[in-house]
Amino acid sequence: MTLSGSIDFRPKLISALSHYSMEKFKNDLVAGIVVGIVALPLAIAFGIASGVSPTIGLITAIIGGFIVSVAGGCSVQIGGPTGAFIVIVYNIIATFGLEGLAIATFMAGLILMALGLFHLGTVIKFIPYPIVVGFTAGIAVTIFSTQMNDFFGLGLKNVPSEFIPKWGMYISNFGNVDWMTLCVGLAALLIIILTPKISRRLPGALLAIIIVTAVVSLVPGINVETIGDRFGSLPTDIPQPHGFELNMATINRLLPSAFTIAILGAIESLLSATVADGVTGSRTNSNTELMGQGLANIVVPFFGGIPVTGAIARTMTNITNGGRTPVAGVIHAVVLLLIFLFLMPLINLVPMACLAAVLIVVSYNMSGWRTIRAIFHNPKSDISVLAVTFFLTVIFDLTIAIEMGLLLAIILFLRRVMENTQIKVYSEQLDIAEGSETTIHEVLNVNPGVEVYEIDGPFFFGVATKFDELMRTTMGAKPKVRIIRMRKVPFIDSTGIHNLEVLIKSSQQEGIQVVLSGVNDNVRSALEHAGVNHLIGDDHICDHITKAVKMANLIAPKSEN
Numbered sequence: 001m002t003l004s005g006s007i008d009f010r011p012k013l014i015s016a017l018s019h020y021s022m023e024k025f026k027n028d029l030v031a032g033i034v035v036g037i038v039a040l041p042l043a044i045a046f047g048i049a050s051g052v053s054p055t056i057g058l059i060t061a062i063i064g065g066f067i068v069s070v071a072g073g074c075s076v077q078i079g080g081p082t083g084a085f086i087v088i089v090y091n092i093i094a095t096f097g098l099e100g101l102a103i104a105t106f107m108a109g110l111i112l113m114a115l116g117l118f119h120l121g122t123v124i125k126f127i128p129y130p131i132v133v134g135f136t137a138g139i140a141v142t143i144f145s146t147q148m149n150d151f152f153g154l155g156l157k158n159v160p161s162e163f164i165p166k167w168g169m170y171i172s173n174f175g176n177v178d179w180m181t182l183c184v185g186l187a188a189l190l191i192i193i194l195t196p197k198i199s200r201r202l203p204g205a206l207l208a209i210i211i212v213t214a215v216v217s218l219v220p221g222i223n224v225e226t227i228g229d230r231f232g233s234l235p236t237d238i239p240q241p242h243g244f245e246l247n248m249a250t251i252n253r254l255l256p257s258a259f260t261i262a263i264l265g266a267i268e269s270l271l272s273a274t275v276a277d278g279v280t281g282s283r284t285n286s287n288t289e290l291m292g293q294g295l296a297n298i299v300v301p302f303f304g305g306i307p308v309t310g311a312i313a314r315t316m317t318n319i320t321n322g323g324r325t326p327v328a329g330v331i332h333a334v335v336l337l338l339i340f341l342f343l344m345p346l347i348n349l350v351p352m353a354c355l356a357a358v359l360i361v362v363s364y365n366m367s368g369w370r371t372i373r374a375i376f377h378n379p380k381s382d383i384s385v386l387a388v389t390f391f392l393t394v395i396f397d398l399t400i401a402i403e404m405g406l407l408l409a410i411i412l413f414l415r416r417v418m419e420n421t422q423i424k425v426y427s428e429q430l431d432i433a434e435g436s437e438t439t440i441h442e443v444l445n446v447n448p449g450v451e452v453y454e455i456d457g458p459f460f461f462g463v464a465t466k467f468d469e470l471m472r473t474t475m476g477a478k479p480k481v482r483i484i485r486m487r488k489v490p491f492i493d494s495t496g497i498h499n500l501e502v503l504i505k506s507s508q509q510e511g512i513q514v515v516l517s518g519v520n521d522n523v524r525s526a527l528e529h530a531g532v533n534h535l536i537g538d539d540h541i542c543d544h545i546t547k548a549v550k551m552a553n554l555i556a557p558k559s560e561n
Contacts, residue, residue: 008119008287012075016325024325031323032331034203035078038317039065039332040339041205042362044227044347045355046081047306049146050089052098053231054347055340056304057081059239062336064308067296069329073121073288074273076280078314078329079296083362084268085261085307087142088398092257094161100254102244102301107251107258109301112266112294121270121286128413130378130386131405132267133371138393138401140366143359151356153181153224163394181224185353188212192361201321205358212354213346227355228348236344241302260399261297261307269293269310276315280324313365381412422456444549449556452549454485459496459523480556482507483548487518497530504535513555516541517548 039061047057061080068079092101115121145163148170149156156173160166188208195204216222227234273284289310296308318328375386389405446452484500492500504514519527519541527533533541542548 007117008121008285009116009291010073010285010288011071011292011326012073012285012288013070013326013330016075016327020325020327025327027322028325028328029331031318031321031328033335034201034321035314035318035323035328035332036335036339037206038203039078039080039311039314039336041203041209041355041358042311042314043081043336044350045205045358045362046083046086048227048352048355049083049086049143049359050081050306051093052089052304052306053234054227055234055344056306058336058340059303060300060305060308062333062340063303063305064296064300065336066330066333067299068292068308068310069326069333070292071288071295072292072310072326073285073290074276074310074315075282075284075325076276076315076318076323076328077269077273077284077289077310077326078318078332079269079293079308080311080314081306082268082309082311083143083359083366084136084139084264085309086146087139087393088257088260088264089306090146091161091397092254096254096257098304099244100250100257101306102304103246103250104254104257104261105297105301105305105307106244106246107254108261108265108307109294109297109299111258111262112290112297114294115262115266116287116289116291116294119287121288121290127263127267127406128382128385128409130375130382131389131402131409132271133368133375134386134389134405135264135393135398135401137367137369137372138390139398140363140368141390141394143366144363147356147359147363150225150352151182151185151360153178153185153353178224180222181351181353184212184216184222184224184351185357187215188351188354188357189360192357205361208357209350209354213350216351217349225352226348227350227352230352231348234344234348236341238340239303242304243302256399260402263402264398265293265297265307265309266290268312272310272312272315275312276319279316279319282324381416385409385412422454424454424456425451444546445553446549447553447556449480450483450549450552451479451481452483452485454488456488459486459489459492459500478510479512481513481515481552483515483517483545483552485517485545485548486520486523487545489518489523490520492523492526494530497526497532500527501530501532501535504532513552514540515548515552517545519543 040058043057043061044054045057047054047060050057065078065080068077072079089101092104096104142163145166148154149159152174154170154173154176155178156169159169191208191211192204195202195207216224216226269289270284270286273286273289276282277284293309300306300308314332318332323329372386375382385405385408388408389401392401392404482503507514514536516527516536524541527541540551542551
């Protein structure tokens with residue numbers, strides 16, 4: 001693969017600053033402060049749920065969010081840790097440790113950079129929607145499952161990462177529920193649910209953390225586990241950058257995980273950017289956005305951070321509060337940095353059950369159950385892809401789910417194309433307008449000894465086999481000429497060319513000539529590159545059916561039959 005054209009790296013911040021104003025800064029300032037406040041509990045919760053400390057969640061939001069805003073291709077994108085990565089990050093840490101996560105994230109950043117450099121920003125959008133819905137819903141169920149221990153105060157240690165054993169442990173220990181912890185979790189959950197009914201501008205998650213933490217800290221007799229109890233005193237210094245060992249053995253082991261992080265990050269960031277464009281009317285540069293995301297994921301591992309991507313909820317919060325340029329995202333990162341430097345001691349007091357409530361709401365919002373219900377009215381193939389991706393995500397892991405979901409979607413797509421690709425056989429008379437929009441009909445007389453086969457659709461490996469089978473089953477008396485009409489063939493692959501070569505050679509051995517008709521420039525170029533024109537002669541590749549029939553009738557005149 002080669003670069004098509006120049007490198008498409010044009011960060012939105014540069015163009016935004018070229019015509020910036022005080023009015024825009026005021027709007028960005030308000031939006032950035034609000035988004036920073038909203039991002040605080042999410043960054044902490046996502047960090048803890050991913051198997052790292054809340055400090056790492058905040059560091060990721062600060063550094064990653066800053067780089068995404070400075071180097072990204074979307075004007076309003078807010079980057080940081082998201083719920084979608086919780087499952088994959090947790091599994092990587094469990095298998096390869098924190099250094100393995102750093103290497104996988106770094107490699108994912110390189111993959112994202114490559115996707116942008118090779119102008120694949122638009123191609124990634126063509127991943128089937130049922131796959132996106134399936135693994136997003138699967139992640140939501142998995143996140144929900146991980147929070148039961150903290151929400152109910154079960155006090156379990158070494159909870160299995162697998163879905164079924166995890167719930168088996170929950171059920172067998174459900175009699176150990178700590179009712180005080182459960183009440184704290186339910187109170188936080190109610191605050192988060194009811195806050196939007198009062199005002200959608202109020203950050204429900206932050207209000208829940210502030211109110212519940214204050215009550216737990218000030219009211220005597222409420223003893224529940226807090227962040228400080230589990231993680232100790234949290235540091236207030238930015239970690240010093242550190243390296244990690246990278247060799248081929250490590251790369252081979254972590255490449256599948258890195259690929260999953262990259263694809264998931266690309267999908268989520270471009271989906272977020274697309275939603276933002278629909279609201280603001282702006283236009284995201286997809287390739288620049290991928291390179292900005294890639295750069296963020298290359299840098300954050302050196303500070304111990306977890307994967308970064310565009311966050312739809314925080315991006316929409318930015319838009320609804322007036323943010324219209326990347327400056328708002330930069331301010332959001334600065335706000336988080338100030339909180340990290342001066343308010344971290346207060347974070348120690350937050351109950352774990354309160355964070356569990358935050359993530360339960362996040363998992364509900366991620367589930368997309370309304371979308372799933374709508375997809376169940378779609379063709380069965382879409383339902384199959386969604387179901388397979390969902391169950392593989394829940395029961396196994398996201399890497400397998402994405403790989404198998406893509407494989408199943410491709411197989412079903414190819415089957416659908418094969419079913420819709422028609423191969424017609426004509427003899428004696430041929431209406432050249434049949435199958436087109438023209439109303440002018442011209443009937444061509446086809447001499448006996450001439451067979452016409454029309455392929456309606458791409459001539460790829462599946463259709464090539466179908467065409468070969470049709471040729472074998474429909475051959476009656478041996479003709480003198482076979483016309484293959486290809487006016488509706490947009491492309492031909494290597495299998496199609498191979499089958500065509502075999503047909504031409506076998507026909508020539510039987511004394512039958514082959515004429516190709518309606519060959520477009522792309523298909524003709526592929527045939528010439530393979531040497532098919534030398535096999536049958538340039539004059540036997542025609543651009544219109546009238547020329548092909550005229551040639552065939554000269555080869556097989558009526559008088560000879």
